[in-house]
Amino acid sequence: MVGAPVLIFDPRPKTKRSDLFDREEELSRFEESISRRDPLILLLGLRRTGKTSLLLTGLNELKVNYLLVDLRVLEEKLQITRRDIAFLLEKAVVDFLRRTSFKERITKYLEKIEGLRIAGFEVKVDWRTKPYYFISDLFHALNSWAEDTGEYVVVAFDEAQELARAYRxxxxxxxxxxxxxxxxxxIVLTGSKIGLLYRFLRIGDPEAPLYGRARLEVKLDYFNREMSLEFLRKGFEEQGIAVSENTLEKVVDVLNGVPGWLALYGYYAVRYSVSNDVLERVLREASAVALNELKHFLELRYQARSRYLTILKYLASVEYAVWSEIKRYLESREGVAIDDKTFSRLLKNLVDTGFVEKSSKGYRIADPALKYSLREIVS
Structure with a gap:
């Protein structure tokens, strides 16, 4: 099967509806909102649920003009500088100009922005220009072009919660x-750290700039068990590969309903073989990614690092735990009493950043890769 197209198992973000699995309802809501020209749309979901795929598929299907600012790289940075913002905006504008059929006309509007230089497909942003004024001018230029030509522009920020750390x-x-x-x-804002995105937007704060302004939210969840099995069945059927139900059941037992990890397993299984070795490889790679994400989280919270790890390692050992159980465990490990407010803040930070999921059953680690890494790697 070497060289065969992977379609549904392609680990890269999807751009066509035919390659997107079981997101019809979410995609329809997103496209309807774009078609209505709703001013603010939030595309939410935990890591690896397919937010970027749904975003790109919807925008490409509707054939709208869009500028996409990919903020995912900022997660690894302890501090976000003007240079970082300038670099990401340069890339976003270049990609926008390469996609559009109105390059020359749009360029005339963009060239008026102070601190922006365009030569062909080369774009340079003067990082010394204050980001607030530059970004405001960029929005104005895009809006003026759209207004004068009867067009419309979507500006999307992927993993928008990272903007909260862009100082001033x-x-x-x-x-x-x-x-x-x-x-x-x-404006479209995607976010896997949903609580942090809400904090950034200051949802519910009467003094927040966006308070009282309507927003549409589209949320993507992990697949349930049956949907996970169907995802694998369909992917292997596309490749003409027969896989037993027992094998599929085992894969879902290990990888749960995380679309990104299921797609990675399918990709490797098609390229190499349907085997336990491939499943173990996916789990190792996924765990390394999850652990790296946790590492960046802890680097920003060094003083409370040991407490976060204690909470996470406990949750990795159980299916669910309630607030009081987690608190008692942390106190027993430290040998001291912890006030409720401090503990609640620790747990809320883990929920807000997507490492822990809260439901009516209690708290849990939903990502099997993170659970595995906490059990096997973190000491």
Missing amino acids: VGFDRILSYVYDYLRNIS
Whole structure:
């Protein structure tokens, strides 16, 4: 099967509806919102649920003009500088100009922005320009072009919660202004750290710039067990590979309903073989990724590092645990009493960043790769 297209098992973000599995309802809601020109859309879901795939598929299907700022690389940075913002905006503008059929006309509007230089497909942003003014001018230029030509622009920020650490940029004020006055632009914010994204937008805060402004939310969840099995069945059927139900059941037992990990398993199984070795390889690679994400989280919270790890390692040893059980365990490990407010803040941070999931049953680690890494790797 070497060289065969992988389609549904392609580990890269999808861009076509035919390659997107079981997201019809979410995709329809997203596309309807874009078609209505809703001013603010939140695309939410834990890591590896397919947010970027749904975003790109919807935008490509509707054939709308869009500028996509990929903020995922900022997660690894302890501090976000003006240079970082400038680099990401340069890339976003270059990609936008390469995609659009209106390059020359749009360039005339963009060239008026102070701190932006365009030569062909080379774009340079002067990082010394204050990001607040530059980004505001960028939105204005895009809106003016769209208004003058009868077009429409979607500006999407992938993993938008990272903007909260962009010091003195004032993104929430910029978004509020775009919402109120720039009628030819829709803003899409994706976020896997849903609690942090809500904090960044200051949802529920009457003094927040975006308070009282309607938003549409589209949320992607992990697959349930039957949907996970169907995902694997369909993927292998596309490749003409017969796989026993027992094998599929085992894969889902190990990888749960995480679309990204299931797709990675299918990709390797098609390329190499349907075997336990491939499943173990996927689990090792997925665990390394999950552990690296946890490492970046802990680097920003060094003083409470041991407490976070204690909580996570306990949750990795159980299916679910309630608030009081986790608190008692942490106190027993440290040998001291911990006040409720401090403990609640620790647990909330883990939930807000997507490492822990809260439900009516209690708290749990939903990502099997993170669970595995905490059991086997973290000491």
